[in-house]
Amino acid sequence: MLDSLEHVINNYKEVDTNYVNLRIKYVSRKMFLTPADTTWTDYNNKTLDISKQLNYPKGIGISYNNLGIIKHYFLSDPLEGLEYYQMSYAIFEKEPKFQKYVVGVLTNIGLINLEQQEYDKALKSFKALLINPENKSKFNTEFYIGNVFGEQKKLDSSIYYYKKALVGAEQSNRPLYIANIKTNLGLIEANAGLLEDGLTTINESLDVIETHNIEGLRVTAYTNAAEIYLKNNDVENAEYYATNSLKLNEGLNSLSTKSSALGTLANVYSQKGDYKNALTTYKEHIVLRDSLINADRKLEILRQEIQYEADKDRAIAQVEIERQKSIKNASIAGGTGLVLASIIGFILYRRKQDAVSKSKEAEFNAKVSDTELKALRSQMNPHFIFNSLNSIGDYILKNDTQSASDYLSKFAKLMRLTLENSEKKEILLIEDIALLRTYMDIERKRFNQKFNYTIDVDSHLDAENIVVPPMILQPFIENSIVHGLSQKEDIGLITISFKAEKNMLICSVDDNGIGRKNSATNKNNPDNKSMGMAITKSRIEIINKLKNTNGTVNIIDKTEGTRIDVSLPIQFAF
Known part of the structure; x- marks a missing residue:
């Protein structure tokens, strides 16, 4: 053809x-x-x-x-x-x-x-x-929904949507889609413990690929076949398909399929007892996998999506303003009579007000987008990431594998939770507290247990029903640790508390550090202003405008240390 x-x-x-x-x-x-x-x-x-x-x-x-x-x-x-x-x-x-x-x-x-x-x-x-x-082609969309549920380990839902998609593809007589659906369905069936069904389905997929010479699916099908054979304890066939998947991928150069094939091959080597090759292959798989979903790439994709929407809002507002200018000029030129001119003037005034309102709304949306992006970047502080990785490397050099593993586990959890919450305007208070605990556990380890912390939640607050902006206290906690407690000679203490006052949630960060006046950072640079403080104030200003509330950020300099009080409107999930 x-x-x-x-x-x-x-x-x-x-x-x-x-x-x-x-x-x-x-x-x-x-x-x-x-x-x-x-x-x-x-x-x-x-x-x-x-x-x-x-x-x-x-x-x-x-x-x-x-x-x-x-x-x-x-x-x-x-x-x-x-x-x-x-x-x-x-x-x-x-x-x-x-x-x-x-x-x-x-x-x-x-x-x-x-x-x-x-x-x-x-x-x-x-x-x-x-x-x-x-x-x-609704069967194609059903196939992708099956993929999402498969990645979420919701295997019954995944199998349901794959089988619905397969019916549609077979009715339409679309061999490429039939092969693709069966390739993924076989793996999910095997993961769900339906080993014989999985083996049958993947072999049917391979037959369709061979019959119709669908080279674009062969690498993925071989990778999935290797995993399915491995689950059936057929190590020989698993190694054959994983190895050939990597060979075929050299021409295709798809990092995603290569990462999957390496992960499967590492499992094959491990099952064969070839632990040296298993470790080497697994390391290569991890490096490749992380490069595909690294924080910088996710951050840039999120930034591009936000920027696209902000530019679109600005363009709409600008077109409306230009249209109103044209209407105004034409009306003035053709206006006759005081009454008619007054009516036209009133209409133009109202339309101009609408245009200005839309322009301000677009500017506000752009500010929201910019603040969201800066807030996300502040949570992914490059200095914190770099220092954490250095600490992990230091443990490895000291051959302290237990500490390295513990640190890496907490660090990975924090990165995952931060990225998962990056697209959310609000999360449950109990989830935010868990995120802050993980962050402070990492910082305690990095600063050699230089400080302790407590988190107090008022007994009248329902932490599982109240929602807050994610990680809104993190910049203040970071300031307390880096500028207040790290320079203190004895063990420091951070107290984080949440309480309700007059329909407002008061979130406090209280430390017994050296205080802002004595901080070496502020002495060296008196004009230094916290970026985290500025971003948080901007986030609260946006919340105030959207919710018509009066949230605030207050800094209290104590005799020993500093306290930050952030007030937010109390909002419930349901």
Whole structure:
């Protein structure tokens, strides 16, 4: 079919929209059937250039989406892939006739969230697509929902959606989708203890791939087959498929599938008793896995999503302002009579007020986006991360593996919880307290037990029902540790307390450190201002505006140490 299509394209006499459509059809099939052949990247770029010359929105939008797929799937660059997906979405969302293409673009954006372990966000996207009337391949969306539940270890739900998707794919006679669904279904069945079913399903998938020569799925299918055979204690077949998956991946260069194959191969070596190769392979798997979902990449993807929405709000406000200016000028020029002029003036005044209001709203949204981003960055303090990793390295050099393991476990937990909460406006108070405990346990270990801490929650507060902004006290705790307690000669104490006063939640950080006046940091730089303090004040200002409340931040300099009181409106989860 590809050869036939290529022949038609090469003999096409005119460069028009039909020519572009033929090229789009060709590259869409070529890149999945022959993923190791990267000539279609240049081919797609040329299709994009021709579409721009013809001013053909459909060709431009699909070419951007294809570039996103190339960067995302085949070059393992979800950040650049997301950028192209957003460019494609900006083209398609303008025209109702292009809504069927919006489904594909939003699906790809949802897959980036899935790969970055943003499961709630991915599930929300896919379930919305499931009820979209323009979604003509609902079985494909059901497949992705099965993937989300599989990653969340909700195996029954995953199997349910995979089997629903399989029915749709078989009714539509789509071999590529059938093979893909069965590849994942087999692994989930094996994970759920249905070992024979898993083995049967993966072999059916491999048969479809072989029959239809679907090379783009072979690496993933081999990786899953290796895992399934390993669960069935067939080490020989497990090693065969894991090894061949890595060999095939050399041409594909997909970091995600390589990471999965390495993880499976490490388990194979471990089961064979080859612990040296098991350790080496596992280390390589961990490094690769962490590079795919590292904090910087997740932070940058989140930043790009926030920036995209903020720019969109600004653009809408600016268009409205320009439209009102045009209306005003036209009305003044054509206005006759005092009454008519008054009426027009009143209308223009109201519209101008609306435009100004929208402009201020867009500026406020931009401020919210910027504050969210800064708050996220302050929680992921690079100095704290660097120092923590140094401490882990120091334990390893001292051969204190127990301390290194304990420190690494707490550090990994803190990073995971911070990233999980980064997209949430509010979390339960009990969850925030758990996060703060983990953070302070790490800092105590890093500062050689230089301080102790207590956390007191008023007995009248329901910590499992009250919600707060995540990690809002963390910058103040960090200041207490670094600038107050670390410079104290004897053991310090931080007391964190939560109590209710007049429908407000009072969150306090009280330390017995050397105080702000005696801090070496402040002496060396009297003009130094805490970035964490500024960000927290900005977050509370936004809460005050959105909730119409009067939250505050107060600093009390004590005879010995400092106390910070943060007041927030009491909000309940339910």
